[in-house]
Amino acid sequence: MRRTKEDASIGIIGMGDMGKMYAHKLSDAGWRPENYESLQQEFASKQGVTIFPNGHLVSRISDFILYSVEAGVIDRVVAQYGPSTKVGAVVGGQTSCKAPELAAFEKHLPKDVEIVSCHSLHGPKVNPKGQPLVIIQHRASDEAVQFVDSILSSFGSKHVYLTGEMHDRITADTQAVTHAAFLSMGTAWHANQQFPWEMSRWVGGIENVKINITLRIYSNKWHVYAGLAILNPAAKQQIRQYAESVTDLYKLMIGGHREELKARVKAAGASVFKEGTEAQDLLLRDEVLDRFSLSNRSREMSPPNSHLSLLAIVDCWSKLGIVPYDHMICSTPLFRLWLGVTEYLFRNPELLEEALDTAIDDNSFRSDDLEFTFAARAWSDCVSFGDFESYRDRFERIAQYFAPRFPEAATLGNEMMKTILEKTTNQP
Ligand SMILES: NC(=O)C1=CN([C@@H]2O[C@H](COP(=O)(O)OP(=O)(O)OC[C@H]3O[C@@H](n4cnc5c(N)ncnc54)[C@H](OP(=O)(O)O)[C@@H]3O)[C@@H](O)[C@H]2O)C=CC1
Numbered sequence: 001m002r003r004t005k006e007d008a009s010i011g012i013i014g015m016g017d018m019g020k021m022y023a024h025k026l027s028d029a030g031w032r033p034e035n036y037e038s039l040q041q042e043f044a045s046k047q048g049v050t051i052f053p054n055g056h057l058v059s060r061i062s063d064f065i066l067y068s069v070e071a072g073v074i075d076r077v078v079a080q081y082g083p084s085t086k087v088g089a090v091v092g093g094q095t096s097c098k099a100p101e102l103a104a105f106e107k108h109l110p111k112d113v114e115i116v117s118c119h120s121l122h123g124p125k126v127n128p129k130g131q132p133l134v135i136i137q138h139r140a141s142d143e144a145v146q147f148v149d150s151i152l153s154s155f156g157s158k159h160v161y162l163t164g165e166m167h168d169r170i171t172a173d174t175q176a177v178t179h180a181a182f183l184s185m186g187t188a189w190h191a192n193q194q195f196p197w198e199m200s201r202w203v204g205g206i207e208n209v210k211i212n213i214t215l216r217i218y219s220n221k222w223h224v225y226a227g228l229a230i231l232n233p234a235a236k237q238q239i240r241q242y243a244e245s246v247t248d249l250y251k252l253m254i255g256g257h258r259e260e261l262k263a264r265v266k267a268a269g270a271s272v273f274k275e276g277t278e279a280q281d282l283l284l285r286d287e288v289l290d291r292f293s294l295s296n297r298s299r300e301m302s303p304p305n306s307h308l309s310l311l312a313i314v315d316c317w318s319k320l321g322i323v324p325y326d327h328m329i330c331s332t333p334l335f336r337l338w339l340g341v342t343e344y345l346f347r348n349p350e351l352l353e354e355a356l357d358t359a360i361d362d363n364s365f366r367s368d369d370l371e372f373t374f375a376a377r378a379w380s381d382c383v384s385f386g387d388f389e390s391y392r393d394r395f396e397r398i399a400q401y402f403a404p405r406f407p408e409a410a411t412l413g414n415e416m417m418k419t420i421l422e423k424t425t426n427q428p
């Protein structure tokens, strides 16, 4: 008989940000020699947590083992420790893209081991309560799923049951394309040597979200974003469509094709923001978002923005037949914010009209939008080529540029996330 949650031994292989967060919430943890002593110190006062020198020692005694390592090394790490897995144990992973993780489990785990994977759809600093937690019954009995459910129940997350394939298709959109958009904003600001909060062009609610989320992403680890984009086949196609949408709309803008631009964007808007989908009240009003500015400039000074990044995501969703509201059960906080600001623009006909007219008539955003277009295409190429090292290089160069503002942006960004998460639900 399988052990119950109360007497089961839980092992975590990979004590990075997410592994530690899980260990703090759960009980037993294990790690490798070079980190052994510092982890022992860190977890010394934590009852029920034992730090082991390596994954073999974790695997052989644990009833549930969770791999929480970089997606790019999952095959190697499972190959290393998988054969030591305790007979009859359940194994899962926390990587953000499931195809390579599940393939590694199938390849390297003994046949008597069951596979129930998971994915917390939020970063390590977000309270897991109420956030989606995907559970994947891959090679496992219902009993094994109940076992994992009960172990993870202490998080208070909302369990969402998907196959690995469904998970990857949905997260390609909720995560990979969202990150591509913000990565591109940062790249464009860097290319133009701008700190957007120092310029009157980026003042106001929507702009605060763009700036705070971009800095949040660049202050994190590159491998999280590289892994979930490069290793997910659905992500390549979706990021490419985003880059194509950006390019097409930018060409309409510089060509002065006002009516064509308006018709295309409004048709896309109508297909994404169908009547009756307002049920999800994301409440991203400017009055709320205005509080989270890194800038000390007055809002009155800010000219209207063409919002190319937002127009393009709606065009992209429409071209791919994606209804973002269908993804809310499986959404991250960033995705909800991204959808929130997009919705804010598209459900406000005057604001949308103003953005479209600005895109045609106002030259002040031209060079920003040009760099944004280049950036969207470059990130799409980088993901399509699947080259982790060039991804890292691009990411870290831009991260370095913004780094002096990370501490301030983190404080403000955390507050913004908290306020907005309190105001939004992830129910469809
Ligand atoms: N950060 C986030 O917001 C989220 C991340 N995820 C996913 O969770 C996973 C972990 O991410 P995160 O915690 O942020 O990343 P981290 O880089 O903080 O953690 C990864 C950990 O894996 C360890 N590791 C690598 N190889 C081995 C090995 N052979 N034996 C033991 N440990 C090893 C690393 O150790 P060392 O540093 O010593 O090499 C590191 O501590 C990733 O797959 C990520 O995609 C999922 C949800 C959210």
Ligand SMILES: O=C(O)C(=O)Cc1ccc(O)cc1
Residues within 6 Å of the ligand: 095, 096, 120, 121, 122, 123, 175, 224, 228, 332, 333, 334, 335
């Ligand atoms: O919310 C986001 O998109 C984040 O950036 C945090 C994050 C990163 C990786 C995951 O697998 C889940 C959440």
